Amino acid sequence: MSDLLEIKDLVIRFDTEDGSVHAVNGIDLHIGSGETLGLVGETGAGKTTTALGILRLVPDSGKICAGSISYKNVDILKMSDKNILDIRGNEISMIFQDPMTALNPVMTISAQVMEVIERHQACTRGEARARMIEILGKVGIRPERVDEYPHQFSGGMKQRVVIAIALACNPKLLLADEPTTALDVTIQAQVMRMINDLKKEFGTSMILITHDLGIVAKSCDSVAIMYAGEIVEFGSLEDIFDRTSHPYTKGLFASMPRLDVETERLMPIAGLMPDPMELPLGCKFHPRCPHRMEICTTDNPQGTEVNYGHLVKCHLHTTKNGDMD
Amino acid sequence: MIKFIVRRIILIIPVLIGAIIIVFTINYFSSANPAMIKLGLAASDPAKLAAMEHAMGLDQSYFSQLGSYLWDMFHGDLGESYVYDKTVSELIAERIPNTLRMSIGAMILSVLVGIPLGLVAALRQNTAVDYVTTGFAILMNAIPSFLIAVVLMIVFSVHFGWFPVSGADSWRSFVLPVIAAGIGPITQNARMTRSSVLEVIRQDYVRTARAKGISENRVTSRHIMKNALIPVITLIGTGLGTCLAGSILVEMIFNIPGMGMLINSSIMSQDYITVQGCVLVCAVVVTLMNLLTDLAYGVVDPQIRARYAVGSGKRSKRAMAKAEVV
Numbered sequence: 195m196s197d198l199l200e201i202k203d204l205v206i207r208f209d210t211e212d213g214s215v216h217a218v219n220g221i222d223l224h225i226g227s228g229e230t231l232g233l234v235g236e237t238g239a240g241k242t243t244t245a246l247g248i249l250r251l252v253p254d255s256g257k258i259c260a261g262s263i264s265y266k267n268v269d270i271l272k273m274s275d276k277n278i279l280d281i282r283g284n285e286i287s288m289i290f291q292d293p294m295t296a297l298n299p300v301m302t303i304s305a306q307v308m309e310v311i312e313r314h315q316a317c318t319r320g321e322a323r324a325r326m327i328e329i330l331g332k333v334g335i336r337p338e339r340v341d342e343y344p345h346q347f348s349g350g351m352k353q354r355v356v357i358a359i360a361l362a363c364n365p366k367l368l369l370a371d372e373p374t375t376a377l378d379v380t381i382q383a384q385v386m387r388m389i390n391d392l393k394k395e396f397g398t399s400m401i402l403i404t405h406d407l408g409i410v411a412k413s414c415d416s417v418a419i420m421y422a423g424e425i426v427e428f429g430s431l432e433d434i435f436d437r438t439s440h441p442y443t444k445g446l447f448a449s450m451p452r453l454d455v456e457t458e459r460l461m462p463i464a465g466l467m468p469d470p471m472e473l474p475l476g477c478k479f480h481p482r483c484p485h486r487m488e489i490c491t492t493d494n495p496q497g498t499e500v501n502y503g504h505l506v507k508c509h510l511h512t513t514k515n516g517d518m519d
Numbered sequence: 520m521i522k523f524i525v526r527r528i529i530l531i532i533p534v535l536i537g538a539i540i541i542v543f544t545i546n547y548f549s550s551a552n553p554a555m556i557k558l559g560l561a562a563s564d565p566a567k568l569a570a571m572e573h574a575m576g577l578d579q580s581y582f583s584q585l586g587s588y589l590w591d592m593f594h595g596d597l598g599e600s601y602v603y604d605k606t607v608s609e610l611i612a613e614r615i616p617n618t619l620r621m622s623i624g625a626m627i628l629s630v631l632v633g634i635p636l637g638l639v640a641a642l643r644q645n646t647a648v649d650y651v652t653t654g655f656a657i658l659m660n661a662i663p664s665f666l667i668a669v670v671l672m673i674v675f676s677v678h679f680g681w682f683p684v685s686g687a688d689s690w691r692s693f694v695l696p697v698i699a700a701g702i703g704p705i706t707q708n709a710r711m712t713r714s715s716v717l718e719v720i721r722q723d724y725v726r727t728a729r730a731k732g733i734s735e736n737r738v739t740s741r742h743i744m745k746n747a748l749i750p751v752i753t754l755i756g757t758g759l760g761t762c763l764a765g766s767i768l769v770e771m772i773f774n775i776p777g778m779g780m781l782i783n784s785s786i787m788s789q790d791y792i793t794v795q796g797c798v799l800v801c802a803v804v805v806t807l808m809n810l811l812t813d814l815a816y817g818v819v820d821p822q823i824r825a826r827y828a829v830g831s832g833k834r835s836k837r838a839m840a841k842a843e844v845v
Contacts, residue, residue, distance in 0.1 A: 249730055251726060251729055251730060253721075278732075279732045279733070279734065280732060281732065282729070282730055282731065282732035283730055283731035283732040283733075284732055287730065287731075288730050290723060290726070290727055290730075292723060295722060295723040295724065296723045296724055296726075296727045297724055297727065298724040298727070298728065298741075298742050298745075298746070299724070299746065299820075299821070299822065300745045300746055300749075300819060300820060300821060301741070301742075301745070302821075309728075309731055309733060309741075310731040310732070310733075313731060313732055313733050314732060343821040343822070343825075345821070345822045345825070346825070356727070359727070359731065
């Protein structure tokens with residue numbers, strides 16, 4: 195079965211006055227129908243930029259320099275402007291990170307949801323309104339509140355509206371950009387459960403951007419670990435959680451608090467993510483890597499398949515001489 | 520909402536009284552003697568002068584003069600001109616249509632030209648279009664309206680002969696004055712719109728709108744402009760004040776019999792009661808415009824609309840609490 199979305203060697207750069215920001219540096223990703231892919235990484239790893247790239251919504255200063263994004267075997271990057279408009283919000287839609295700013299403050303919730311329905315579905319105003327009330331009902335917003343403005347809703351409610359806008363046209367692929375980060379912990383679980391239920395109901399694929407490995411464990415089929423604009427490890431949920439291979443991924447797990455192990459302190463990964471304007475030579479992670487070798491400072495490792503479908507970008511796995519720990 | 524409007528209209532009254540007290544006081548302490556101005560040559564007779572001073576109430580105290588002026592004002596009587604044989608109200612009624620035609624024309628022009636200019640400059644930020652528009656706006660903003668008026672007159676009336684040089688006989692007489700008075704507000708609206716649009720364009724909700732697949736035109740009209748115009752509305756409102764002030768000079772250059780000319784000639788002939796009346800009328804126009812601006816805010820911004828409604832509700836609750844305490 196061919197993949198719904200396949201990203202190959204995607205490079206996105208931002209040109210600023212101070213220099214080029216290398217946000218995404220040659221990533222490969224694929225996701226099948228109905229699958230959920232977790233895209234995990236620290237702030238600034240290029241996760242959101244990747245998602246915006248899929249919709250061709252990278253801000254003006256950014257440029258998609260190379261690569262291809264094929265959706266149903268058509269390259270999104272080569273599509274006409276009109277065709278991409280037909281895809282946005284309809285086939286592929288996005289749940290944005292910050293619900294407080296993602297909604298237009300001077301339009302009612304109903305108008306904002308109906309806008310996407312009327313754009314993509316051949317229907318009368320009345321039908322669009324019925325559909326709007328239905329989808330807002332699904333995310334738990336009562337019909338009598340739909341004609342209110344965003345400032346009359348709480349953050350969690352706004353996030354539900356953002357989700358409703360994304361789901362209004364039953365998209366094939368959902369890009370969920372940290373859908374729960376801005377929310378209260380108590381609401382987080384609710385919202386995630388709701389997204390998963392709706393996803394199951396509509397058979398939607400999802401790229402879930404997060405830095406919360408707990409959420410990944412609960413909802414994802416496969417996981418991509420992103421670091422400094424590269425995917426350093428990619429595999430099934432079991433691959434990543436049970437056969438963790440990349441030192442960065444190991445570091446992520448080690449820095450997570452655990453209930454079953456008694457530790458005095460958490461083990462953070464030493465150092466900071468490199469400045470995307472001045473990325474280090476060789477492996478981007480080598481300045482922080484506890485297993486650093488000579489070759490890591492000069493050569494960027496290629497992806498190696500350590501077992502079927504489990505890719506790791508690390509010299510420990512490419513070089514035969516690398517003694518595994 | 521209606522409560523809010525009523526409250527705001529009532530609040531206009533103290534503003535007007537304040538403006539009148541200031542102008543009245545300046546006039547009172549000025550060296551001119553209205554009775555002498557009114558009598559002209561006959562003022563050389565001390566008996567006549569004293570009689571006139573008594574008739575005009577000039578022998579009374581400052582407070583009783585102010586009081587009677589305010590009392591008459593609230594009854595629609597602005598007094599009689601010292602120079603013309605007319606009441607101040609009649610003089611203003613004759614002149615104000617020309618001034619309003621000019622000021623409102625200039626304001627409409629500033630909206631119709633200034634906002635699109637600013638929008639285009641913002642949407643094409645850092646291109647030649649943007650540089651030319653912004654450069655034009657800064658340059659024109661720096662040139663006073665009377666200088667622009669003279670240049671316009673020399674070029675289009677004297678040289679090309681397209682428009683009359685002076686007077687207020689037909690709509691053609693108003694074309695150049697409206698442009699001259701409107702240039703300042705045009706450039707201000709253009710610059711404010713540009714910066715406001717540039718700010719809105721980077722907002723997350725604009726990205727949300729784009730992610731819906733709607734056309735760029737719709738993103739601009741429904742999502743960008745609706746939000747970007749909120750700060751511009753303030754400027755349009757205060758722009759009428761600017762247009763009024765600008766029209767005083769422009770009227771004199773184009774010899775249009777309006778409020779500006781009236782104020783100018785009244786100052787020159789020490790006809791201070793007319794000046795007072797004109798200031799009052801201008802203050803009314805400006806405060807009404809401010810009220811309209813506030814109401815327009817409520818129309819475009821639901822958050823402010825909600826505050827209006829809540830604001831009046833809260834106040835009445837507070838008043839009720841007070842009543843209970845008493």
